[in-house]
Amino acid sequence: MASQKKGGGAHCSLLLGDSSVLKLVRVVAIHGPGDIRIDNVETPNPGSNEVIVRVKACGICGSDLPRAFGDGAHFYPVVVGHEAAGEVAVIGSQVQHLHVGDRVVVAPLVPCMSCQFCQQGVYSLCRSYSFIGSRQQGCMAEYVRVPSRCLVKMPPELSYEEAAMVEPATVSLHVLLRVGVAGSRVVVLGTGTIGLLAVQWARFLGASQVIAVDIDDFKLEIATKIGADVAINSAREPDQGLAQLREATDGHLADIVVETAGNPATQVQAVEVAASNGHVLYVGTADKDVHFPAPTFEMILRKELNILGSWMSYSPPFPGKEWSMAISALAQGRIRVEDLITHRFELDHANLALETMRDGINTVKVMLLCAKES
Numbered sequence: 067m068a069s070q071k072k073g074g075g076a077h078c079s080l081l082l083g084d085s086s087v088l089k090l091v092r093v094v095a096i097h098g099p100g101d102i103r104i105d106n107v108e109t110p111n112p113g114s115n116e117v118i119v120r121v122k123a124c125g126i127c128g129s130d131l132p133r134a135f136g137d138g139a140h141f142y143p144v145v146v147g148h149e150a151a152g153e154v155a156v157i158g159s160q161v162q163h164l165h166v167g168d169r170v171v172v173a174p175l176v177p178c179m180s181c182q183f184c185q186q187g188v189y190s191l192c193r194s195y196s197f198i199g200s201r202q203q204g205c206m207a208e209y210v211r212v213p214s215r216c217l218v219k220m221p222p223e224l225s226y227e228e229a230a231m232v233e234p235a236t237v238s239l240h241v242l243l244r245v246g247v248a249g250s251r252v253v254v255l256g257t258g259t260i261g262l263l264a265v266q267w268a269r270f271l272g273a274s275q276v277i278a279v280d281i282d283d284f285k286l287e288i289a290t291k292i293g294a295d296v297a298i299n300s301a302r303e304p305d306q307g308l309a310q311l312r313e314a315t316d317g318h319l320a321d322i323v324v325e326t327a328g329n330p331a332t333q334v335q336a337v338e339v340a341a342s343n344g345h346v347l348y349v350g351t352a353d354k355d356v357h358f359p360a361p362t363f364e365m366i367l368r369k370e371l372n373i374l375g376s377w378m379s380y381s382p383p384f385p386g387k388e389w390s391m392a393i394s395a396l397a398q399g400r401i402r403v404e405d406l407i408t409h410r411f412e413l414d415h416a417n418l419a420l421e422t423m424r425d426g427i428n429t430v431k432v433m434l435l436c437a438k439e440s
């Protein structure tokens with residue numbers, strides 16, 4: 067593909083190989099709760115520091131579901147999708163570090179870079195940020211317009227589908243980088259995408275033991291395959307989960323608990339399974355109230371627990387070490403994502419893709435294949 071590059075908001079077209087001008091591109095547009103359409107929209111023009119990316123693969127995130135089916139959208143119609151990789155198609159006049167044809171991963175946070183938190187390098191706390199796929203149009207599209215600083219080059223060993231798993235991999239890594247993992251017993255509650263990646267990062271970072279807990283045998287099998295030492299189904303014998311965990315850890319319980327399920331039951335359990343002076347890391351978002359029985363709450367005090375929250379996956383220099391580490395670990399095959407991709411759909415079947423993710427049966431990551439090969 068060739069490109070025209072003109073600055074200052076001048077007309078800029080995407081050209082196909084045969085020189086015919088591509089005026090309309092297909093996007094997955096949410097028009098209202100559950101009103102998901104494939105729209106043809108005008109080709110986006112890049113601003114001087116922006117890039118048009120031809121999206122090759124975009125993963126569906128659990129956080130996309132309330133945007134598509136609930137009241138989670140900031141505006142309509144919105145194009146969702148923030149876990150994406152693709153090829154640079156057009157670059158703005160001021161863009162220095164990227165070229166047409168570069169293979170890139172999207173880092174979807176668009177921080178202001180000037181507020182107090184951005185200046186401290188804590189970008190996820192930015193006071194006036196945008197986010198690709200929620201606050202601005204996202205990646206479930208043939209093409210997406212992205213600030214150039216939100217693109218990271220990827221090596222040839224990575225496929226586009228694997229590269230679309232980099233964003234969730236950075237989220238899992240960011241939470242574990244907040245504590246010292248080496249030599250620790252790590253318990254991961256919930257084995258969705260973030261949990262299965264946390265299992266692998268814990269191993270990567272030198273955990274002495276990694277235990278995965280879920281209520282879904284399909285996901286627990288994947289956890290075992292990708293490196294969990296022990297996989298516990300806490301639904302089978304509801305009162306046995308803690309006992310099994312005690313047994314698996316020789317009575318020590320967990321030095322580090324990573325709560326990824328975002329479920330009130332596991333959010334309470336996280337405190338129960340933590341060892342004295344342990345770390346409880348919350349990364350799963352809550353959509354229901356969490357009630358701590360008084361004896362469980364008291365454990366926070368008696369065990370002198372360290373409770374940490376984690377939000378997104380950024381550090382200085384933007385987007386940060388999470389991104390460089392994830393890209394190289396995935397490229398080296400040290401973090402494996404192919405077993406996590408359970409479903410693939412073409413862009414035209416985005417409706418089915420989102421429903422599959424929502425229904426969640428035997429599902430970890432649903433991947434949308436956006437622009438067709440040309």
Ligand SMILES: [Zn+2]
Nearest residue numbers: 127128129149
């Ligand atoms: Zn996500």
Ligand SMILES: [Zn+2]
Nearest residue numbers: 178181184192
């Ligand atoms: Zn800021």
